[in-house]
Amino acid sequence: MRVAPTGADRPATNLEAVGAGRLEAFSDGVIAVAITLLVLQIAVPTHLHDHSLAHALLTNWSHYAAYVVSFMTIGIIWINHHAMISRLRQVDHSILLLNLFLLMTIAVLPFATDLIATYLREPAGQSIAACIYAASFLVMSVAFGTLNRHILMRREHLLGKRLPLPERRQILRVSVVGTIPYVAAAGLAFVSAYVTVAICAGVAVYYALPAASRRALVE
Amino acid sequence: MRVAPTGADRPATNLEAVGAGRLEAFSDGVIAVAITLLVLQIAVPTHLHDHSLAHALLTNWSHYAAYVVSFMTIGIIWINHHAMISRLRQVDHSILLLNLFLLMTIAVLPFATDLIATYLREPAGQSIAACIYAASFLVMSVAFGTLNRHILMRREHLLGKRLPLPERRQILRVSVVGTIPYVAAAGLAFVSAYVTVAICAGVAVYYALPAASRRALVE
């Protein structure tokens, strides 16, 4: 039996049970705010000195680049988050908490984005900023994979529809594979911060591809 | 068969399918945050020097004007976005991604609004700021039209109700017509930034008219 995610399934006495619908609504809210706050790191130039506004705006290119990479990455995590939660008919305390941790790793991304945007062009700090940027995505990715594994392997009785073990393993494999490029991106930050940002952008582009093309690349 | 947009239609195993309802909820969230963040570009005067507060507030008139134009424009795109998505009973990966791109063009508007508000009164930078402001609306408008075309022409099997081709073409024509004033506004920025803002305001007023009056004007 599928349970409508609108909360119609709310038990009146069980403090621990939350319909998957309200978990989705709250998660959507946090992700929507985080993705929209990204714009605050793009500042309007206030002192032009002897330069034109066009010049001052072009100088800020790293803020636009970081904006696009982070926006697409958070957008894709939102798509994947929906797919993950939609398999559940109900959630328990452990899922709520792991999801809260995942949301925290997403909500912190406006800071990491501001950091890389500010220091990408600065010789001093470039590497550490890039490493933290990639590491933020890595932590988010690991938090996602941990929650996904918990749901599929330890809370399979909460799934809306029983999934055969090979299918669940296949879903998790895709989750795990997604973390590998971020490990590389964080490590390569000390070689070149630009390579780090390029890898993070590449991951976003990869997940933007149609599913068929992606499967062909991974398997 | 119409599918309730509350997610009751969620398939448990298909990573790609998202009920139109959750797409709407997330889009509503991003648009609501973006439209409300617009207020942050209106700063309270902190140094009055020898002037009165009234004088200092009046000096900031461009921030209020830009606020109203952007608020109405985002509000109207929200109305149109609802109309577009409400035709769908389900969404696929391609729709999710084109919608994500559309949301990015909306979420960036608080920056473009701050930019034109800050430079509209400055001889240096006035034209480029106005051009970027109109171009932001243009990109948003093109992103909207692209998604609308994709839904109506390439994903007609996902529509809740089959629409005859002439009707779909008519809907798209309206979308395309909406981009023309922004092209003009961006181009005229180098003649007068005020003309650019006036055109953008005019588009918002036009879409605020009742549908009957609008059709009479366009056709």
Added chain:
Amino acid sequence: MRVAPTGADRPATNLEAVGAGRLEAFSDGVIAVAITLLVLQIAVPTHLHDHSLAHALLTNWSHYAAYVVSFMTIGIIWINHHAMISRLRQVDHSILLLNLFLLMTIAVLPFATDLIATYLREPAGQSIAACIYAASFLVMSVAFGTLNRHILMRREHLLGKRLPLPERRQILRVSVVGTIPYVAAAGLAFVSAYVTVAICAGVAVYYALPAASRRALVE
């Protein structure tokens, strides 16, 4: 027939029709963001000079006062907004636009709140800041009454349940009465800014009273 506000009633081809549910969801989003952004006007003291942090925090009292008054006022407008929209089974273009205008008057309140909080203690600017603060509430209140009148008098065919004319008139009378104190508060700003803020606070307290006590006071 009552229509579920979840959008299950979405017509697939009518560009103008929006289920009351999605209007509520978007309005809730804007109001929730605006009410939460109010906190941004309360700054952490950064330069203590020779004073203690306690002293610096107490000096900021006007920011806390303005926060509480604005938070309660927006909270009450949210409650009233729900009551207004819940009478509708469907909304049309005119309702969408008047609602959008109402949302704009709410979304601008974080600015008005910051303004009065900053200037309430300053001899220069105190009156004009208080006048704008009360005027902001007045405009919001008028926007609310205008939309309410439009719904009850001109769009009665969109109501979920037919209401007898005297009852509709009674609802509107309450709306109109709510604007009077703000007119007084705006006018009295030039006598005393404190009186203005006290009246705005009083309106919030009045609406926080149980309905029975309120009716006893007004009628």
Added chain:
Amino acid sequence: MRVAPTGADRPATNLEAVGAGRLEAFSDGVIAVAITLLVLQIAVPTHLHDHSLAHALLTNWSHYAAYVVSFMTIGIIWINHHAMISRLRQVDHSILLLNLFLLMTIAVLPFATDLIATYLREPAGQSIAACIYAASFLVMSVAFGTLNRHILMRREHLLGKRLPLPERRQILRVSVVGTIPYVAAAGLAFVSAYVTVAICAGVAVYYALPAASRRALVE
């Protein structure tokens, strides 16, 4: 009879009645924005002087610590808020107002978090900042308990399912117990600000434990 929280139960004429669903949606929105705004208190270092970026980032450790403690605390209050509201099938004016007060105590937490993060490392102001931080959580906790008591003891006719008195008392006992550590944390701020933050963190960790472990600790 359970009422769906999507508003399908909206009475058309009663100004006071709001379906529990819309109360939840608005509360979710405010809590989601407040929890996501927490990131704004983590600033990107702008002047490195002679230090490395890594050093500058490490110096900001108190901002990360306060972020994690506040994020987890707001996240847990969201979980508990859901449990509280989900027992209701309908809400009245008094519940709306007490809930609004609770939301105000949550919405102010980004300020309290910024305050403790800024002053935790400063000898001057450390104690008062820590005391206010713990007091903010205490006020939120008392607001929560007050609303919970009101719902369970005075509005039991609005509950979706009748609960026996001992069970309601047990739920309230848990609410009350939750406020005690914050009293201690506020008081101990003048002994050590670090102890205060550690207690607040401890409360968050305690509520993150599975329910069984928690009951074993409390009873």
